[in-house]
Amino acid sequence: MMDKDSQQPFDVLVIGAGPAGMAAAVRAAERGGRVGIVDDNPNCGGQIWRGAEDDHGQEATAWSSRLRNADITKLFGMRVFHQPETGVLLAEGTDDVCELRYTNLVLATGARERFLPFPGWTLPNVMGAGGLQAMVKSGLPVRGKRVVVAGTGPLLLAVAAYLRKQGAEIPIICEQASWSSLARFGVGLLGRPGKITQGLQLKKELAEIPFAANSWPIGAHGGQVLESVTISRGGKTEVIACDFLACGFHLVPNVELQSLLGCQISGGFVQVDEFQQTSVQRVFCAGEPTGIGGVELALVEGQIAGLAAVGEKNAAQKLFGERRESHRFARMLDRAFRLRPELRSLPSAETIVCRCEDVPYSRLQEHRSWRAAKLHSRCGMGPCQGRVCGPATQFLFQWNPDSVRPPVFPARVGSLGRVVSGL
């Protein structure tokens, strides 16, 4: 077992082992840096390349093997929760905690699904689209089950295709975006051959699944568990019987650690320069936290960050053109799947918005800010630390997020109170 607690700092420490983090770590290590990569999952791949490597195509396999073969200290199953002083992070595993020192840091913390509250969304078997996919990957059987896939974003299609492959019946995919914005997105894709092939592959798998734009869930029903879902489809409502509702409203970036470190964040995204460096010197950021753009953008940003972090600015610059391409795709994504204002009126007075603390919509309406709501209703004060209800209330009430304090993730009292050497 390597000495995780080594006092010698990593030249480059990468947080997050999804595509962006893998690319950053690999490129930095290939240039001879002393590199470490941390992820709270037991394996690399992040959310998008979760599970068996060969499921995700050549690119995933290639990066996984490069990561495996490079001289990189891999700290999987460890979750970074605190920076007790500049240049030192604390990470916790199932039964240990370690200090990680760095000279350069690459934050590739990825994104999570956005959930919006609607009546019944807390019923068992109403799940996040990505969440359900992850559970199926780890063994939840869906063969023969009816799964309504709803919300917004390209993830819905990927999830629907995957679930169908696993034997689920998908009565409908509900996409809240309008046909016209989807059409514009489709036209935009003509400039991206890679995306088209991906799209076509998906299309084959999706051929028999009904797809409805301008539609979204307005209620989930059932006694003990979900039995049916009501959708609004082109202005009419429709009740569909189902066993699962896989529901996600695109993605929100994970920027809590960046915020704790003092990186400038604007409009929800981490601000970076052309070398992916944040407003904090030697702290880089790549992938979804700088803008939701998918795997290709994450890979190129990760490479630039990894190279820049070891001082290889020329090599990094060579990738700028590729990044520009992917940025265009990111902007198209953003425009196509912007949330429609009608979704703000989904929750009823009794709809629970904060699941950790059971706070209904009616108790939030009276407040003027996220902080006031937190203080007086406990919204966002539970173990998820507002990761679910925070983005939802930002959309519902246009509240701004609060400042972030340690621990960035819940951590054991003993870990949080650890004596940090040198302090």
Add this chain to the structure above:
Amino acid sequence: MLKMQCAKPIRKRLRKRNIKRSRVPLSKTSSVIFAPSADLTTEGKEEFAVLRGFHFKLDRAVMVPVQRHWILSTLSVELGKDRIGARGYALRDGMNAATYDVVIVGAGIVGAACADECARRGMRVAVVDREMVGSGATAAGMGHIVVMDDSEAQFALTRYSQQLWQALRRDLPEDVEYDQCGTIWVAADEEEMAEVRRKHDYYAQRGVPTLVVDSEALQRLEPNLRDGMAGGLLVAEDAVLYPPCAARFLMERAQELGAQLQLGAPVTQIGEGRVRLSDGVEIAGGMVVNAAGAWAPELTRGMEIKKRKGHLVITDRYPGFLRHQLVELGYLKSAHSVTSDSVAFNVQPRRTGQILIGSSRQYGAEHGEVDQAMLTRMLRRAQEYMPGLGQMSAVRTWTGFRAATPDKLPLIGPWPGDKSLFLATGHEGLGITTSLASARILVDQITGAKPEIPIEPYLPSRAVKEVAHA
């Protein structure tokens, strides 16, 4: 926020008059929508309108709470169909054109309690806060309702206030989470056991029921304390609550009695019966109360108050792990030492099953960031007493600033040099406990009523810095 200006001649006229008694004639123009629930009465021959304690909307849908006895000058009224009108001037959130008996700066638990007390005694009250209700030390504190015996005066105030809380208990809504869990002062060794017995005698003489528990009994009461504690003192009437909601409860009660609240309004200057907001608007009151906690000295120079930073940590839910508030007896030796940074073991069970872990005290720290060295000391101290805490999941940490005075007693009463200025600050770590009693004796002083406890130890005149006279 409404930005219409008060027309000058009218403002002058308003100031000249005694607003409370005036009746202003109405003309017939109309442009204000009146909330249907409001109680509009006319007096005389429909020439006067008096609005009693409800909300009405100025045009552009700005909500303006209207006070009892508040006359709307130059307002024209069309009775029927819920419509009245205003022309010529508008009130900035209902405040600047009116005068108040008392304007309170700070909507923490102390400001809220003062507002409630003033309103209950029939005064017209306005409260301003730069942020929101209960967002400063009130939000940061642990929320204990405890009797303390550091000095005779501290005992008198905490006991009086605890009794006021007990009387209020039935009215407190669920979200205030009032829980009379009791405090156990934990004695680690025989030396501290001697202190337990002294404390017991002290409280017994003053009618506070306490129970001395030995090592075994302590173990039964709190099985998760480490073995080998010498014993402790159980103070059964001590309680905990959730302070932000307690402050809001008091403030809402005051508002029901007509108190006006303006949030998000930073105050730049107070004195001579006026409160000036950062946007230049002035609110006039007969009296001004500085209840701005650790920030009070920024508005009233020469006050001996320092910011004393504290850290807290809260865990996930572990119902049953902890039953009483626990405080180490070393607390008096360490945490209350007036000069140096210190930590003490202090944990509380919350209604939710969560455990609140404190405490730390630091001078000279101006920024709110979590200080790892203090956090480490504090959490290690807690684990020394309750080793099981180490494995618990900590959900959040935060910091806050107590308003500390040199003699550990609050400043409650008139500020020398300005007859219209009163202080209600300097409550250090006992603001939640002593808020109700502080409000009582403050308003007693404002109205000339006889306080139930001697007020001399809390008078601000004792704590005027030399520089103030220079």
